[in-house]
Structures are given as C-alpha cells and as structure tokens.
Amino acid sequence: MKKTHYFLIGAVIISTSIAVYSFFATPKIAVVDFKRLVNDYQGMKDATLEYEKKMTGWNTTSDSLTDAIKNELSDYYADSAFLSKQERVNRETKIISMRNKFMEFSKGLEENAMAEDQKMTIEVVNQVLSFVEKYGNDKGYDVILGKNEGDEVLYRKASMDITNELLQALNRNYEGF
Amino acid sequence: MKDFKRYTIILLFFSLACSKSEVSLQDYYEWQEDESNGVHKTKTVGEIAFDMKLLSPDYLTYLELKGEKGAVTPQLKDSIMKFYENNLTFVLTIGPAEESHFDITSVGVKNYEEYAERMKQLNFGLTELLELRAGGKKWKPVIVEMENIYGLEFHRKFNIVFSPEEKADELVKLDKFTVMFDDEIFGTGTSSFGFLKSSLDKTPAIKF
Numbered sequence: 001m002k003k004t005h006y007f008l009i010g011a012v013i014i015s016t017s018i019a020v021y022s023f024f025a026t027p028k029i030a031v032v033d034f035k036r037l038v039n040d041y042q043g044m045k046d047a048t049l050e051y052e053k054k055m056t057g058w059n060t061t062s063d064s065l066t067d068a069i070k071n072e073l074s075d076y077y078a079d080s081a082f083l084s085k086q087e088r089v090n091r092e093t094k095i096i097s098m099r100n101k102f103m104e105f106s107k108g109l110e111e112n113a114m115a116e117d118q119k120m121t122i123e124v125v126n127q128v129l130s131f132v133e134k135y136g137n138d139k140g141y142d143v144i145l146g147k148n149e150g151d152e153v154l155y156r157k158a159s160m161d162i163t164n165e166l167l168q169a170l171n172r173n174y175e176g177f
Numbered sequence: 178m179k180d181f182k183r184y185t186i187i188l189l190f191f192s193l194a195c196s197k198s199e200v201s202l203q204d205y206y207e208w209q210e211d212e213s214n215g216v217h218k219t220k221t222v223g224e225i226a227f228d229m230k231l232l233s234p235d236y237l238t239y240l241e242l243k244g245e246k247g248a249v250t251p252q253l254k255d256s257i258m259k260f261y262e263n264n265l266t267f268v269l270t271i272g273p274a275e276e277s278h279f280d281i282t283s284v285g286v287k288n289y290e291e292y293a294e295r296m297k298q299l300n301f302g303l304t305e306l307l308e309l310r311a312g313g314k315k316w317k318p319v320i321v322e323m324e325n326i327y328g329l330e331f332h333r334k335f336n337i338v339f340s341p342e343e344k345a346d347e348l349v350k351l352d353k354f355t356v357m358f359d360d361e362i363f364g365t366g367t368s369s370f371g372f373l374k375s376s377l378d379k380t381p382a383i384k385f
Contacts, residue, residue, distance in 0.1 A: 043366060123366030126223045134221065176218060176355050176371030
C-alpha cells in the first residue's frame with residue numbers, strides 16, 4: 001500500500017514538473033538577415049544570370065532594329081535628292097513604320113523584363129521561404145525572425161543570428177546533395 | 178597445401194563480403210524510400226512537392242524480366258543489366274505539398290484552354306525543362322513519359338531516362354550528377370536533385 005502511495009506521489013511530481021517546465025520554457029528564437037540570405041542564395045545568383053542572358057538576347061534584337069532604322073534613314077538622306085515625290089513618301093512611310101515597330105518592341109521589352117524580373121524574384125523567394133520553414137521545423141525553432149531593411153528587430157544577440165548557417169544549408173539544398 | 182586452403186577461404190570470405198545482398202522487392206522499395214540511402218530526394222517549394230528517385234539497373238532489369246515466361250538465364254539478365262547500367266533512369270513525382278489537396282493537372286488553371294495547355298506541358302514539355310549536369314557537361318533526357326493514372330490522384334509521375342551521347346560509358350563513369358528541373362509550369366524556379374554514384378552502387382540486388 002505504501003509503495004503505491006510513493007509511486008503515485010512520484011508520478012504527480014514528475015507530471016507537474018513537466019507541465020511547469022513546458023509553461024515557462026523559453027521558445028527557441030532566431031534572427032535571419034533575409035536580404036543577405038536571398039542575395040547570397042546560389043539559386044538567386046543563377047536566376048539572375050539566366051535573366052541577364054535573356055536581357056542580352058532581347059537587347060541584341062533591339063540593337064539590330066535600331067541599326068536597321070539608322071541605315072534606312074541614312075540611305076534615305078543619301079538618295080533623297082534623286083527621289084520622286086511618291087518614292088519619298090514611300091520611303092518615309094517605311095521609316096515611320098520601322099520606328100513604330102521599334103517603339104512597340106521596346107515597350108514589350110520593358111514589360112517582359114519587368115514580368116521576368118518579378119517572376120524570378122517570386123520563384124526564388126518562395127524557394128527560400130519553403131526551405132526556411134523546413135529548416136525551422138527540423139531544427140526545432142519556434143520563431144525565425146527576418147531582419148529586413150525596415151529593421152523591425154532592434155536588438156539581437158550575435159548568437160541568435162543564424163544567417164550564415166541557414167545560408168549554408170540553403171545552398172547545400174539548392175545543389176541537391 | 179595448407180597455405181592454398183587458407184588463401185581460398187580468405188578469397189571466398191572476401192567475395193561473399195563484397196557481393197551485393199539480395200532482397201525482396203518490398204525490401205528494395207523500403208531501402209529506396211529511405212532518403213539517407215541517397216537515391217531518393219525530395220523538395221517542396223510553396224505548395225508543390227517534388228520527389229525524385231534514381232532507379233537501379235537491377236530494379237529496371239527486374240521490371241523487364243518480370244513478365245518473362247521462359248527461364249531467365251544469367252546471360253539474358255546480364256545483357257539487360259548492361260543496357261540499363263549505361264543509362265540513368267529516374268522517376269519524378271510532382272504533387273501537392275503535404276498539407277495541400279489539389280490535382281496538379283488543374284491547379285491554377287482558369288479555363289479549358291489553360292487545362293489543355295497544362296496537359297500538353299506535362300505530356301510533352303518536360304524534356305525541355307529537365308537536364309542532367311555533371312562535371313560541366315549537360316545532357317537532355319531521351320525519354321520523359323508521364324505515367325497513366327487510373328484513378329483519382331493529385332500527383333503525377335514521370336519516367337525520365339538520360340542516355341550517353343558520345344561514349345557508351347560516359348554516364349557510368351560519373352561520380353556525382355545532378356538533375357535540374359527548371360519549373361516553368363508551376364513557377365517554383367529551378368530545383369536540383371544531386372546523386373552520388375556510390376549510392377547507386379550500394380543499392381541491394383533484387384531476388385528474381
């Protein structure tokens with residue numbers, strides 16, 4: 001009978017201690033420099049390179065259109081003294097049409113570039129956020145705060161900043177090994 | 178004579194120790210599923226989950242010979258195995274992330290035209306989006322095939338095969354390689370799945 005009592009008292013003490021500990025336990029919190037995390041992420045670097053390649057291709061097309069207009073214009077000036085009125089009108093119409101096409105292309109280019117940039121950023125940020133969620137979960141963090149330009153985090157102990165280790169893990173995950 | 182016996186026993190011991198253990202198909206699946214064995218990689222971006230498995234030549238040979246009615250001779254098995262050893266075969270599963278429930282063929286799709294476009298991309302567009310990279314070289318898949326689904330499933334599976342382009346053994350010789358998936362379909366960016374040849378070598382053989 002005595003033994004049962006001791007056992008019950010022990011069980012009550014242990015469960016109460018666990019409950020008190022869980023209640024007062026400090027949540028595991030870390031801070032991350034999110035801007036640096038995204039900028040130094042290899043996925044971001046590769047995506048930026050891809051974007052630049054696309055831009056170079058578009059700019060090359062743009063340059064060749066500009067050159068074609070310039071050539072047409074200089075030919076027109078050179079020939080203008082020998083052209084009939086109708087021929088002059090035809091050549092001018094052609095140049096105006098070329099210029100309009102160029103303007104249209106430039107506008108499209110700007111829109112494409114902006115859309116591509118936005119798409120790239122969203123993709124990369126989604127990759128980073130998904131990884132941070134997995135990392136936080138695996139490492140048992142309760143909260144991972146992002147230190148951004150607005151700097152909502154006014155103070156943090158250096159030991160709480162996990163940017164470097166998170167970045168390492170993120171890049172390892174990007175490599176796929 | 179005594180020495181000869183001793184050496185024979187040692188040799189026998191080593192050859193037994195080095196030979197691959199044979200396991201049942203069920204055990205093979207379990208081994209393959211365990212990510213720590215290195216032939217199974219997973220990634221989640223947003224609401225989309227990717228699951229890439231590197232299939233062993235032994236498993237592919239098993240699948241090919243499964244329906245064989247006549248006796249499977251060691252020569253037949255070896256010749257099929259040799260063929261698969263020179264290629265790299267993967268299965269990519271694309272599905273919703275753990276807590277999400279949607280069919281990937283229709284997520285984000287607004288009308289029938291977009292659905293038709295999605296199906297076209299999934300059936301024929303993945304070849305352009307996949308690439309094998311190793312030591313500065315790149316290979317495009319020779320086969321990308323979406324598996325038929327006979328039921329209500331949220332995910333889709335793709336069989337992917339990379340073959341040598343110049344030398345027959347160029348893929349066998351790779352120590353490590355990465356499959357890149359540039360996801361233009363669901364907008365999750367580029368995902369890489371890295372594998373080591375040593376992981377493939379450790380794959381257990383399947384009992385035929």
